[in-house]
Amino acid sequence: MEFRESEDVRRWSEQIAASPYRSYLYSYPHKTAYRELNPPLPLQELWKRESGESFFLYMHIPFCAARCGFCNLFTLPDRSADAHEQYVAALERQARQWAPMVAHRPFSRFAIGGGTPTLLNERLLERLFDIAEQVMGLDPDRASISVETSPDTVTDARMKLLNERKVDRVSMGIQSFIEAEAAAIYRPQKPGEVMRALEVLKRHDFAVLNLDLIYGLPGQTVETWLYSLDRALEYDPEEIFIYPLYTRENTILKPEELRRRGQDHRIDMYRAACERLKERGYEAFSMRRFAKPDAKSGKNLLPYGCQEEGMVGLGCGARSYTREVHYASRYGVSYKATQSIIADYVSASSYDTADYGFVLNLAEQQRRFVIKSLLHREGLEPSAYEARFGSDPFDDSPELKRLLAAGFAVLEDGTMRLTDEGMAYSDAIGDWLISPEVRERMEEYVCV
Numbered sequence: 001m002e003f004r005e006s007e008d009v010r011r012w013s014e015q016i017a018a019s020p021y022r023s024y025l026y027s028y029p030h031k032t033a034y035r036e037l038n039p040p041l042p043l044q045e046l047w048k049r050e051s052g053e054s055f056f057l058y059m060h061i062p063f064c065a066a067r068c069g070f071c072n073l074f075t076l077p078d079r080s081a082d083a084h085e086q087y088v089a090a091l092e093r094q095a096r097q098w099a100p101m102v103a104h105r106p107f108s109r110f111a112i113g114g115g116t117p118t119l120l121n122e123r124l125l126e127r128l129f130d131i132a133e134q135v136m137g138l139d140p141d142r143a144s145i146s147v148e149t150s151p152d153t154v155t156d157a158r159m160k161l162l163n164e165r166k167v168d169r170v171s172m173g174i175q176s177f178i179e180a181e182a183a184a185i186y187r188p189q190k191p192g193e194v195m196r197a198l199e200v201l202k203r204h205d206f207a208v209l210n211l212d213l214i215y216g217l218p219g220q221t222v223e224t225w226l227y228s229l230d231r232a233l234e235y236d237p238e239e240i241f242i243y244p245l246y247t248r249e250n251t252i253l254k255p256e257e258l259r260r261r262g263q264d265h266r267i268d269m270y271r272a273a274c275e276r277l278k279e280r281g282y283e284a285f286s287m288r289r290f291a292k293p294d295a296k297s298g299k300n301l302l303p304y305g306c307q308e309e310g311m312v313g314l315g316c317g318a319r320s321y322t323r324e325v326h327y328a329s330r331y332g333v334s335y336k337a338t339q340s341i342i343a344d345y346v347s348a349s350s351y352d353t354a355d356y357g358f359v360l361n362l363a364e365q366q367r368r369f370v371i372k373s374l375l376h377r378e379g380l381e382p383s384a385y386e387a388r389f390g391s392d393p394f395d396d397s398p399e400l401k402r403l404l405a406a407g408f409a410v411l412e413d414g415t416m417r418l419t420d421e422g423m424a425y426s427d428a429i430g431d432w433l434i435s436p437e438v439r440e441r442m443e444e445y446v447c448v
Helices: 002-018 043-048 081-102 122-135 156-164 179-184 191-204 222-233 255-259 266-279 335-347 362-374 382-389 400-406 420-424 426-433 436-441
Strands: 035-042 055-061 107-114 144-149 169-175 208-215 239-244 289-291 311-314 319-321 325-328 353-359 409-412 415-418
Touching: 002 400, 002 426, 035 043, 035 325, 043 081, 043 353, 055 081, 055 122, 081 122, 081 311, 081 335, 107 122, 122 156, 156 191, 169 191, 169 239, 208 222, 208 266, 222 239, 222 266, 239 266, 266 420, 362 382, 362 400, 362 415, 362 426, 362 436, 400 409, 400 415, 415 420, 420 426
Parallel strands: 055 107, 055 311, 107 144, 144 169, 169 208, 208 239
Antiparallel strands: 035 353, 239 289, 311 319, 319 325, 325 353, 409 415
């Protein structure tokens, strides 16, 4: 019997290793599992039941200069000042309706993402911070504030504004310092523009500068990947996020285009990056996030735990999380679908119900807790799980024992953590942990 079990574990481990990039599970349940909520759920009652110490405020700005070939986010290429103006006006209407519902807890985190929020002009950017503080009640001295940007939108005026509004983390997507690699993913980006933007960011001296890079690009080798990583490290960022290239049927760059390339070197690139980043003093906090141990905002922040579900998502495409319900606007990728969903959002007068999302029963809440814990360095504490759910995670999710048997995880000081090998296969492990119920609801979501 032991031989059979070990043989089964070996075969399963080989299956995981053979397809390490199955699905990028950055939230659970995945957005493709969302469906119409009928009847719609009143938000007043939903948020009244949230009991965390603090909430996370998020604003989604779904505009960018151009859609990259790998992107399946809710974003629309649109530089129109009128479109931006109308959208921010709608976001403020939504905020004024939502503010009384979430006023019983302070915000310990605030992020503006997209799209490219810094595509907005300075006046509209300023307005977003006014909405956060004057309408939603954000205290910028007690909250970590993060803003996403892109090289072409980094200007001294915008960065000065972000500093004045007490932003402590700026994240910029670079993906590659090699022009041909950027062009291969339909990203019109010159290395000189990237370096100009980095000089501006360093001049404004944010507490945390994060840079995003992608490995596995068409034509990329381990050597050219490390070249881009080394160029990023020259600017001494506090954080670096490294992402494997994903393609899906609804992205510009199609999966079959990558299949034609033959051998997949992404895992080699990941391991080479891990080694280089470790040499430079960065710690792995997940498969994607590497940071300096002392990378901090410098503020006296309100407490916020990664397992708290109080995500208040303002804007079309933003997702909101309560313990029992995750909800958002409808999702689209094509230009026409995204444009239509944004138009509906902008013309709406009421935002007081959740009509599209996912209701989490107890089993899904437990699975979410396990996945969120395990895929990060903090790991899964059975005692914390038991304190919340009154049961043992290994009884509720017996498949966890297979991770231990395969050497993908270890139990250390009462906490289950992925090993380095397990961390390398986070995407495959996360995909494997998805419940059959959620998988049945998910639309086709193919990564290669």
